[in-house]
Amino acid sequence: MARAAARTTTNKDMTMTASREDFAALLEESFKSNGLDEGNVVKGRVIAIEKEYAIIDVGLKTEGKIPLKEFGIPGQPNKIVVGDNVEVFLDRVENAMGEAVLSRDKARREESWTKLERAFEDKLRVTGVIFGRVKGGFTVDLDGAVAFLPGSQVDIRPVRDAGPLMNKNEPFLILKMDKRRGNIVVSRRAVLEESRAEQRNELVANLKEGQVIDGVVKNITDYGAFVDLGGVDGLLHVTDIAWRRVNHPSEVLSIGANVKVQVIKVNPETQRISLGMKQLEADPWEGVAAKYPLGTKFKGRVTNITDYGAFVELEPGVEGLVHVSEMSWVKKNVHPGKIISTSQEVEVMVLEVDSTKRRISLGLKQTMDNPWHSFSDKHPVGSIIEGEIKNITEFGLFIGLDGEIDGMAHLSDLDWNEPGEEAIKKFKKGDRVKAVVLDVDTDKERIALGVKQVSGDPMESLGPVKKGDIVTTTVTEVTDSGLEVVVGDLKAFIRKNELSRDRAEQKPERYSVGDKVDARVTNVDKAARKITLSIKAREIAEEKEAVAQYGSSDSGASLGDILGAALRKKEKGE
Numbered sequence: 001m002a003r004a005a006a007r008t009t010t011n012k013d014m015t016m017t018a019s020r021e022d023f024a025a026l027l028e029e030s031f032k033s034n035g036l037d038e039g040n041v042v043k044g045r046v047i048a049i050e051k052e053y054a055i056i057d058v059g060l061k062t063e064g065k066i067p068l069k070e071f072g073i074p075g076q077p078n079k080i081v082v083g084d085n086v087e088v089f090l091d092r093v094e095n096a097m098g099e100a101v102l103s104r105d106k107a108r109r110e111e112s113w114t115k116l117e118r119a120f121e122d123k124l125r126v127t128g129v130i131f132g133r134v135k136g137g138f139t140v141d142l143d144g145a146v147a148f149l150p151g152s153q154v155d156i157r158p159v160r161d162a163g164p165l166m167n168k169n170e171p172f173l174i175l176k177m178d179k180r181r182g183n184i185v186v187s188r189r190a191v192l193e194e195s196r197a198e199q200r201n202e203l204v205a206n207l208k209e210g211q212v213i214d215g216v217v218k219n220i221t222d223y224g225a226f227v228d229l230g231g232v233d234g235l236l237h238v239t240d241i242a243w244r245r246v247n248h249p250s251e252v253l254s255i256g257a258n259v260k261v262q263v264i265k266v267n268p269e270t271q272r273i274s275l276g277m278k279q280l281e282a283d284p285w286e287g288v289a290a291k292y293p294l295g296t297k298f299k300g301r302v303t304n305i306t307d308y309g310a311f312v313e314l315e316p317g318v319e320g321l322v323h324v325s326e327m328s329w330v331k332k333n334v335h336p337g338k339i340i341s342t343s344q345e346v347e348v349m350v351l352e353v354d355s356t357k358r359r360i361s362l363g364l365k366q367t368m369d370n371p372w373h374s375f376s377d378k379h380p381v382g383s384i385i386e387g388e389i390k391n392i393t394e395f396g397l398f399i400g401l402d403g404e405i406d407g408m409a410h411l412s413d414l415d416w417n418e419p420g421e422e423a424i425k426k427f428k429k430g431d432r433v434k435a436v437v438l439d440v441d442t443d444k445e446r447i448a449l450g451v452k453q454v455s456g457d458p459m460e461s462l463g464p465v466k467k468g469d470i471v472t473t474t475v476t477e478v479t480d481s482g483l484e485v486v487v488g489d490l491k492a493f494i495r496k497n498e499l500s501r502d503r504a505e506q507k508p509e510r511y512s513v514g515d516k517v518d519a520r521v522t523n524v525d526k527a528a529r530k531i532t533l534s535i536k537a538r539e540i541a542e543e544k545e546a547v548a549q550y551g552s553s554d555s556g557a558s559l560g561d562i563l564g565a566a567l568r569k570k571e572k573g574e
Contacts, residue, residue, distance in 0.1 A: 044102070046084045054080055056088055056102055064088070064100030087111070108144025113179055116145055120174040125191055130166050138162065140172065140186055147172070147184035156192050199231030204271050211263045212280065217253050225249045227261055227275055234273035236261060243278045243285075243317025245303045284317035289353045292318075292360060297367055302344045310336045312348055312362055320360030322348060329365045329372070329445075330404045340364070371403030372442040378402070379437050384454060389431045396420075397427060399435060399449055407447035409435055416452045416529055417491045458490035459529050467521055470538055475515045478508050485517065490531065494519055498534040501543075506536075 044058035053065040066088060071080040080086070089106035119126050130149060132139040137150040149172070154162060165188075172186040173194075207213075207229075215227035215234070224237040236259075238249050246252055253259065265274040292298065292314065300312035300320070309323040327339045340346060352361035379385055379402075387399040387407070396410040411420025414427075427433070436453035440446075465471065465487075473485035473492065482495040494517075499506045511517065520538035524531050 040090055042088060042090050044086055044088050046080060046082050046086065049080070049082060056086065056100075058088065058090065058100060058102065060094075060100050062094065062099050064102035066102050110144075112142055112144040116142060116174060116177060116184065117179070120177050123173070125171045125173055126186070127169050128172050128186065129169060130162070133162075142172070142184065142186070145184060147174075147186045149186050149188065153187035153189045156189055156196065196231060200271055203230060203232045204266060204268060204273070207263050207266050207273065209263055209265060213261060213263065215259055215261055215275070217255055217257045217259060220249050220253060220255060222248065225253050227259060229273070232271070232273065234261070234263070234275040236275040236277060240264065240274075240276035240278055243281065243283065244313060245311065245319055247304070278317075284315060285355060285358050288318060288360070289355050292350045292353055294350055294353065297347055297349050299345060299347050300362075302340055302342050302346060305337045305340070305342055307335065310340055312346060314360070318360070320348065320350070320362040322362045322364045326351070326361075326363040326365055329368065329370055369403075370442065371405045372440065372445050372447075374403055375401060375405060375447065376440040376442055379440075381437050381439060383437050384434055385437060385449070386432060386434045389427055389429050389433060392424065392427060392429055397424070397433070397451070399433060401447065405445075405447070407435070407437075407449040409433075409449040409451050413438070413448075413450035413452055416455070416458050456489070457529070458488065459526055462488045462490060462531070465521055465524060465531065467524055468541075469521045470518055470541075471521060471533070473517050473519055473533065475511050475513050475517060478511055478513060480508065483508055483511055483517070485519070485533065487531065487533075490529070492531050492533050494533050494535060498536045501536045501539045 042058050044056040044064075046054050047057045047063065048055040049068070050065070052068050054068055054071065055063050055065050057063050068080065071086070088102040089110060090100065090102060092101040094100060116126060118124075126142055128140040128142040128147065130138045130140050134148070137148055138154070140147045140149045151159075153175075154165070159165075170188055171191045172188055173190040174184060175187050175190070176185040177183065213229055215229045217225050218228045218233060219226040222238075224235050225241075226233045227236050236249075236253075238246050241249060241252050259277065260280065261275040261277055262279045263273065264276045264279065265272075267273075298314055300314045302310050303313045303319060304311040307324075309321050309327070311319045311321055313319050322336075324334075324336050327336055328334070331339060346364060347367045348362040348364055349366040350360065351363045351366070352359075354360075385399075385401060385407075387401050389397050390400045390406055391398040396408050397414070398406045398408050401407050411424060414420050415423035433451055434454045435449035435451050437447065438450045438453070439448040462471070471487050473487050473494075475483050476486050476491070477484040480496075482493055482499065485492050485494060496506055496508055498519075499508065499510075517535065518538060519533035519535050520541055522532045522534050522537050
């Protein structure tokens, strides 16, 4: 009995299981006949909207519900209403709660991927909406498919604020896509570059040199400004902004400013466009030679200072150069910035005008008194001046004079008696000395001075002395080699072998400082301011004279007798 009952129960279970399987198979078959396979896009109708869900009937025994947010476009409110027909993705026919599992997002994604693959193959533009930020870029909704937009592909130039681009329809090009991984990479920059290239080609083709066109300053650099001419940029170089000197374009222009420019040059191959603003104004260099004749003085403003000089603006657009050599009469090898400053108003003289090269040479020192001329007028040659020793060199002294100029006393003009190398040792920097003006060369800006000339020429103190004259000297120093003596104001030296005709008497120690000694002039060198003296020559001359007047040794008189008689006669004044 028990076995019979068990068999009966098992048969019932098997019958029920078979019935369920048959029902499922029949149900699945019915779905297939209606085209309602899981994993496919099916058509449905909105039959109700409850809270945040739309209830969709797709022809199954139960309806499915889809969040309302799946029916909206990122950044825009959804517009679905009851009765709308929509395409949805059938994930499952029935879930644990007996509802159909549907998705609007997946339906749109499936449809979108098909279109995107076609656009990618044909390199066509697609439309999408930037709706979010992610690391390294942004997310873009391509009608259901989410793509990645790298930050470098947002615009042609780096974008600091992408806010204005968010939640708006924008064109994109697909750079890469992988459906298996669900990856899509797009570029907005590529679209802009294509559009820009098309506009640029058209605009460049229509531009003509000399054409005047309106533009907007797009960017400013150190060397100029880029002007947007309506889809193509042209370079407005800093030298073509104005006729006057412009140190930086930002002095005249600002980003976003509307400007009128002239097309200077167009290169169709490189599509480079050179623009100018100053060309729209009259050239101030026309007739500049007549306006600024040579030798005339004008006032101007210092616009720039360099190592070699300073630029002075005579009028807007007309500048001249004051070379460093024309800055000052007295300040040599000094940087121009230590003489004048930028923006300073100065008076200058026109030295040279070259209209062809647009150059004007100016002089600053020419508007001031030439201190060399002033000195020459005030201190003619022969006058005595006094000044401070500014510098001592191996060839002389530099003495400070009026007007911040220097004069030089050469070594040969320091002392009448001592060599210059010895005489210069007596002076030191800062000493005040007197000197005689020997020569003034205003062209070469040189003044020759003499220190020794202040005391007068010692040769003149001798009077008309000539060779053979007997002069009285004063011993100033006794040395082993002879005597240092002075004749008038002139120093001289009597050598040891010239102290006596008698060799035994040629002894310097026989004399003392202060002794008066008569000597014969054996040579006069006026150029060297030097005389040569000899006691020996004097004695020989006196002996000859005595012999001639008082007899000879042949008369029987001794030489001593003759000389004694001559001396007595001399003493009596005969």
